[in-house]
Amino acid sequence: MSAPIEVETPDELKYNFLPNISGQFQFRVRAANDAHIALTTEAAETDPMYEVFIGGWGNSKSIIRKNRSKPDVAEVPTPGILNAGEFRGFWVRWRNGTISVGNEGESQPFLSWTDSENIPISYVGICTGWGASGKWIIEESTPNSSTLSSKMxxxxxxxxxxxxxxxxxxxxxxxxxxxxxxxxxxxxxxxxxxxxxxxxxxxxxxxxxxxxxxxxxxxxxxxxxxxxxxxxxxxxxxxxxxxxxxxxxxxxxxxxxxxxxxxxxxxxxxxxxxxxxxxxxxxxxxxxxx
Incomplete structure (x- = not known):
């Protein structure tokens, strides 16, 4: 298994993109607030696109957004979910139009939404902002370990x-x-x-x-x-x-x-x-x- 990827993101809300067709994104992040994840078809902010904000609005809630449009399609209170002094682990999964977000070590998501449009995800972007910088530890994503076959x-x-x-x-x-x-x-x-x-x-x-x-x-x-x-x-x-x-x-x-x-x-x-x-x-x- 490959070593985890370490990435630092400044306070500028500019996504760093990584290829990912595995159906999941497993990571740990250290940030005071606003850990943002983009799920896209290209290595750029283009429609169609999903965004997951963890610890947004002063580390008070987390949301899913489509095509950078409001209102947000899913929202849940998550006070204190991020921490500037320690790494917190999460996963994001996508399959058959359903986006789900959960805590490391827990199988049930704390945030999910199903889109009638099943967008093929090929890239994941990460960034931090709104006063927060971040350090990320990204686990290797392998389709055979946790992703359902695209042949079916x-x-x-x-x-x-x-x-x-x-x-x-x-x-x-x-x-x-x-x-x-x-x-x-x-x-x-x-x-x-x-x-x-x-x-x-x-x-x-x-x-x-x-x-x-x-x-x-x-x-x-x-x-x-x-x-x-x-x-x-x-x-x-x-x-x-x-x-x-x-x-x-x-x-x-x-x-x-x-x-x-x-x-x-x-x-x-x-x-x-x-x-x-x-x-x-x-x-x-x-x-x-x-």
Whole structure:
């Protein structure tokens, strides 16, 4: 792993840009107030652009802004969130139009907003201002560790609806099972959709959890390969992540006459499926690869 990048920013509100297509920006910053982060398509302040202000307005609140326009699209009180005498750690993540901001070591964001326009982010800019200079320690961002694959097309749906060209991953009683994922308990969890049930399901916490809103994998030309004990091939795209940001992969198993789609969690060494109200785990499974 590469050493962290150290950057000093003066009190001038001028962004320093770094390339970043990983889907996340992990950093620590020492500043009295106004640590600003820009998410852009180019290494410049051009529309479209998102901005995150941490500790703005005298270190009293944090906001998300689009295209430098007011009113701000999201705002939350964060008194004392920055400190001029010590480093404070944060993360910023972006995927499927959702921008989220959180504290280092915490999986839940304290600030988030979803844009209907899904802007492809290629650069991150940092700066300080309004009376504050800053020192930043920026961690290496690696797509394989915490970012979901850009090779996969996910279409939002709900209520058992199936978008056109949905990917069939299994079957249950002669009915197709579609590959889905859903936001659940702070993570993005792969699972299954059985349209006649009017809902999708994700395995989590020992239970089969129904989810009324989900994303369906579409337009995907993938194949299944056998594996076991948490192993996934290099060409297996990450499709979700746990609440601790561990990547999750799509797996399936044959169980009681069904071919049931679920999630592979490498650190647990198994593929989990939701079936009969329970979360079941299997050491042997198939992995979806690109």
């Amino acid at each position: 097309c996910w279409i939002p749906a709900s209520g058992g609806n199936v978008p056109p060209r949905a990917f069939v991953g299994g079957e249950d009683n002669g009915e197709p099972q579609y590959v889905i994922r859903a936001n659940f308990q702070g993570g993005i969890i792969p699972g299954k959709l059985i349209s006649s049930h009017g809902t999708a399901y994700v395995p989590w916490g020992g239970e089969e959890n129904p989810v009324s809103e989900y994303e369906v994998l579409c337009d995907f030309n993938g194949t299944w390969v056998p594996s076991s004990e948490g192993k996934v091939p290099p060409n297996a795209p990450a499709a979700g992540e746990t609440e601790e940001s561990e990547p999750l992969f799509i797996g399936r198993v044959t169980h009681e006459g069904t071919i049931t789609v679920g999630k592979i969690q490498p650190s647990h060494g198994v593929c989990y499926i939701s079936y009969g109200g329970q979360e079941l785990n299997f050491a042997n499974y198939e992995v979806l690869v690109a």
